Amino acid sequence: MSVISRSEVEHLARLARIDMTDEELDRMAGQLGAVLDAVAQVASAVTDDVPATSHPVPLTNVTRPDVVRPGLSAADALAGAPASEDGRFRVPQILEEDA
């Protein structure tokens, strides 16, 4: 049984911006443990000479020419936004974080 601690789950929840109650954190720690167990089974089949596969299709160097293609108007871009102002997306205030 893989062990993922409650504080690790809490940290992940914070990174994912998910607000979780104490009870949810406990339950999730158990459930994520089970997921890790399943992944561990796959890991046991891997040998050192098999590199981790990120791209199953053997394809490289796909590029496009540097030519402008019509995109979206500002109105279309903002059409799905919950709120907008002055042609910009309006988002809630950002606290204690800084890009």
Place this chain on the structure above:
Amino acid sequence: MSAVDQTIPYDEAIAQFDPVLGLEVHVELSTATKMFSGAPTEFGAEPNTQVDPVSLGLPGALPVLNAKALESAIRIGLALNCSIASYCRFARKNYFYPDMPKNFQTSQYDEPIAHDGFLDVEVPASEDGTKPAFTYRVDIERAHMEEDTGKSLHVGGSTGRIHGAEYSLVDYNRAGIPLIEIVTRPLTGAGDRVPDVARAYVATLRDLLRALDVSDVKMEQGSLRCDVNLSLRPTPQDPLGTRSETKNVNSLRSVERAVRYEVGRHAAVLLSGAKVVQETRHWHEDTGLTTSGREKSDAEDYRYFPEPDLVPIEPDPAWVESLRATLPEPPAERRRRLTTEWGFSEPEMRDVLNAGALDLVEATVAAGASPATARKWWMGELARRANVEGTDLSALPVTPAQVAELQGLVDAGTLTDRLAREALEGVLAGEGSPTEVVASRNLAMVSDESALIAAVDAAVAANPDVADKIRAGKVQAAGALIGAVMKDMRGKADAARVRELVLERVGS
């Protein structure tokens, strides 16, 4: 705003500690389209008009790499003497911030396109001449491809900053613009010249990128942005100290100032017996201070993983070699060569470089002007005009060939310097070439001796008291008559010749 940190004077700090510098430079490439989509990249466009589903991170939108951006990345890597990866991938850097619509930045992590290079930097002598010029080799760890974020406008609160803002407005025009991030290794051994090394590196890198023609490298517009990492240790034998990362230091002067400030701040922390906090800091151009930002996340918190929507890159070695053949003369070499060829002093050359006038002066010289006069025009009258209009020298509506033509008219005695400036005015106003402006504005000097003599006689007749003074030996009184004649000639006369004529006609 955080409380102001304690600092000690730079000289005092640097006498007690060994500084270690690291620089991360982000360069926006001047491609027509974004890194992963065909949306345009025009600077200063109306908000959210340079966007498409990829730059907005809409569901199902798929990125495709810009071939030109890849080519530019490889050329930058080669110019920095890097090895080019034979195989590399993009990675997702996961974090939440509203200016990044996908909730991850497409970047490169452990497989940068270019790695392990160097850039030799000429550090100039200090202004007072007490510290000599020297060459410093900046080791480059990596140069990798990534995409820029959107721009947030914080509304509410008093300062326009995040703190106190009620909400933010986001413009995604910049989101997805191709960026190359160039990261140095920890730079040691600079000692008390560490601010000069930092500045000289960024200046040299800027010149190199400009010569490569891959970016417009305008620090004030954010197309070249610098993060300054700094740490102190008691002696060069000690392990590296804890570093701070000062973000978005956006002028050459600020790079130098930010390094100086952080040296003083770190030293004050260490001397008080406290520990330096590893954190991001913000540079404030107005006060010359840095303030604390967020504590730096661990790399693992970004949960990097290979980007599944973009296929790996395997640059053809023959293509890479053909790109190597397109590299320009390294800026440091070109600068040395031109300094000698033109006979400029180091400060003169530095001013030309800082003004971004090297190409313009070179083209003006190629069009026939002497190096000294080419420099005089671009660093004098034209620099003044560019400053007044808040534009770059290269954006002024005058060509190097026209500047050379103008100087040719001065050399031929057709124009005085003052008339030449007036002719330049006309050129800048779009009235045509210098020769055309001289004709249309009737600026050519009066070389007709009889016209000059007539004007002198008229001035003498109109000012008999002045003429008497001159005859009585007060030769300096002649200035009034010369002024009258020059005014009559609308400045289009050789003042020295007018003076001779005045003295002659007065009969002193």
